[in-house]
Amino acid sequence: MNERRLTWIFGSSRSGSTWLLRMLSDLERVVPIDDPHLGHHLGVWRPIPLAWATAQGGSPELTTLLELKADEPGYFFSDRYRESWWQPLRDLIGARFEAQAAEYDQDSTDANYVVKEPGSHVAPLLASLFPDSNLIFLLRDGRDVVDSWLAGYRDGSWAIPGGAFPVASGGRVALIRWLSAVWVYRTRAVRTAFERHSPDGRVLVRYEALLANTAEVLAEVCVLLELDRTGAHRIAERHSFERLPRATRGSYMRNRTARPGSWRENLTRGEQTAMHEILSGTLIEFGYDVDDKYSLGTWDVPRKLGRALQDAWTSVAGAFVNSSPAFSQIPAVTESRGGGGGSLMRAT
Numbered sequence: 321m322n323e324r325r326l327t328w329i330f331g332s333s334r335s336g337s338t339w340l341l342r343m344l345s346d347l348e349r350v351v352p353i354d355d356p357h358l359g360h361h362l363g364v365w366r367p368i369p370l371a372w373a374t375a376q377g378g379s380p381e382l383t384t385l386l387e388l389k390a391d392e393p394g395y396f397f398s399d400r401y402r403e404s405w406w407q408p409l410r411d412l413i414g415a416r417f418e419a420q421a422a423e424y425d426q427d428s429t430d431a432n433y434v435v436k437e438p439g440s441h442v443a444p445l446l447a448s449l450f451p452d453s454n455l456i457f458l459l460r461d462g463r464d465v466v467d468s469w470l471a472g473y474r475d476g477s478w479a480i481p482g483g484a485f486p487v488a489s490g491g492r493v494a495l496i497r498w499l500s501a502v503w504v505y506r507t508r509a510v511r512t513a514f515e516r517h518s519p520d521g522r523v524l525v526r527y528e529a530l531l532a533n534t535a536e537v538l539a540e541v542c543v544l545l546e547l548d549r550t551g552a553h554r555i556a557e558r559h560s561f562e563r564l565p566r567a568t569r570g571s572y573m574r575n576r577t578a579r580p581g582s583w584r585e586n587l588t589r590g591e592q593t594a595m596h597e598i599l600s601g602t603l604i605e606f607g608y609d610v611d612d613k614y615s616l617g618t619w620d621v622p623r624k625l626g627r628a629l630q631d632a633w634t635s636v637a638g639a640f641v642n643s644s645p646a647f648s649q650i651p652a653v654t655e656s657r658g659g660g661g662g663s664l665m666r667a668t
Contacts, residue, residue, distance in 0.1 A: 331458035359439015373494035460527035
């Protein structure tokens with residue numbers, strides 16, 4: 321496998337990653353790897369989700385077994401024995417992707433692997449394993465992510481066969497807190513991987529910008545992948561939400577609404593407050609507006625610190641992309657390999 325032809329789509333699930341992968345799959349020589357769940361094997365959550373309904377003192381701090389056990393010699397992925405498992409793990413992942421390329425009748429050295437990894441909380445590890453790969457940071461407003469996932473925890477929804485369950489009315493707030501904590505952790509983890517990765521092999525895409533200017537943003541991603549972008553407009557039109565059959569979209573479907581901000585209608589005021597107690601600081605860091613009526617809890621970063629971290633992140637981004645007066649937070653699409661950046665769009 322040619323590592324330069326490996327591209328990761330990192331970010332939170334329910335952020336348009338399936339949509340983006342389907343569009344990229346229409347490009348020549350692309351082998352789509354949909355949901356390998358590497359992160360769920362390598363980054364087991366601690367504590368378990370039940371803690372958000374039962375823990376004393378409010379929401380606990382979310383982490384992973386990979387972090388908690390890194391210094392313990394008996395842990396399989398212990399840092400002490402990193403040299404013994406690093407290359408074998410890399411070889412295993414590469415061999416698995418090459419096996420899938422064979423089914424697409426693609427030469428493993430010529431194929432472009434695009435991997436949509438839902439377990440993006442281990443993005444720093446995966447990006448380090450393949451330092452010459454490409455990284456797409458797909459970012460969506462965490463409130464819309466939580467709202468979208470909450471809709472999946474209903475009887476008859478698309479998510480039930482995959483392990484979700486119909487949540488009881490009394491369990492909604494606990495589930496909202498858990499989903500919010502996951503978004504915060506994953507988003508920050510992907511940012512860490514993004515900051516460490518080579519500027520020539522990374523691009524930041526906001527879901528809101530992808531939705532509003534699909535063809536333009538898709539073309540920018542093609543530049544990163546060094547693929548022909550002349551068909552971007554045609555592909556974007558074919559995969560638009562409006563072109564989907566009505567039977568495959570709706571509140572109980574994987575393709576839900578494609579409408580940012582619907583959380584305001586679908587969550588009660590109490591649920592919105594519980595969600596903001598965990599999300600607010602991180603939302604501010606990434607340039608999303610947060611109404612002052614939502615108080616912040618102690619789990620997340622306080623508002624002033626959130627703004628300070630946002631400024632620091634903007635400075636990092638400014639090192640490799642031209643700033644735009646119309647967008648003073650994080651660029652919608654940053655400059656990618658081969659130039660062609662500049663599609664700076666503000667999230668709504």
